[in-house]
Amino acid sequence: GIINGMDVSEWDPTKDKFLAVNYDITTALEAKALNKEALQAEVGLPVDRKVPLVAFIGRLEEQKGPDVMIAAIPEIVKEEDVQIILLGTGKKKFERLLKSMEEKFPGKVRAVVRFNAPLAHQMMAGADLLAV
Numbered sequence: 001g002i003i004n005g006m007d008v009s010e011w012d013p014t015k016d017k018f019l020a021v022n023y024d025i026t027t028a029l030e031a032k033a034l035n036k037e038a039l040q041a042e043v044g045l046p047v048d049r050k051v052p053l054v055a056f057i058g059r060l061e062e063q064k065g066p067d068v069m070i071a072a073i074p075e076i077v078k079e080e081d082v083q084i085i086l087l088g089t090g091k092k093k094f095e096r097l098l099k100s101m102e103e104k105f106p107g108k109v110r111a112v113v114r115f116n117a118p119l120a121h122q123m124m125a126g127a128d129l130l131a132v
Contacts (some may be wrong), residue, residue, distance in 0.1 A: 011121070018121035032126070039126035042119070043110040045083050053083045055127035057120050060090025060098070060113075069131060070097045077108045085127070087112045087119055 010016070013031075014024050020038030023031030033049045040047045054076075058064040069086065076082055086098050086109070098111035112119060124130070 011124075013125060016121055016125070018118040019125050020122070023125075035122065035126035036128070037126075039085070039122045040083065042122060043085055043112065045085070045110055046107055051081055051083050052128045053085065053126065054129045054131055055123040056084070056086045056088070056131040057123055058088045058132075060088045060094035062091075064088075064090075066090070066094045066098065070094070070101060073101045073105070073109060077105050082108065084109045085112070085123055086110070087116060087123060089113055089115055 013019065013028075014022050016022060019035055021031045021034040023035075036049055036053055037047050040053065045053075056066075056069050058066070060066045066086075066088070073084060076084065084101075084105075086101075088098075089095065095111075095113040098113060101109045102111040
């Protein structure tokens with residue numbers, strides 16, 4: 001569940017100030033592709049709208065599953081042509097492990113281990129899949 005809820009005005013894709021392209025139900029498909037390309041460029045991944053893009057946004061604490069994500073990354077990138085962006089802060093061991101995934105899989109994995117609200121908005125709008 002969402003304990004603290006979300007601000008539906010701040011996260012409204014028709015007027016979200018952090019998105020490269022705002023959208024509504026009629027423009028969502030094309031805007032998704034454009035937001036994805038902008039996100040890939042923003043984090044330094046190869047820009048390719050055909051490659052599935054997975055996003056993980058969360059606190060780096062055991063109950064949020066970063067250890068599961070870290071364990072899965074090598075298998076996912078080995079088997080699939082995919083990009084993964086991870087955003088969050090928390091326990092230093094998880095921060096280090098996420099950065100090591102980025103080093104092991106350049107061009108496929110980006111780990112942003114700091115609080116970055118604009119990037120969280122961009123990830124929600126541009127990712128093909130959200131890992132929760």
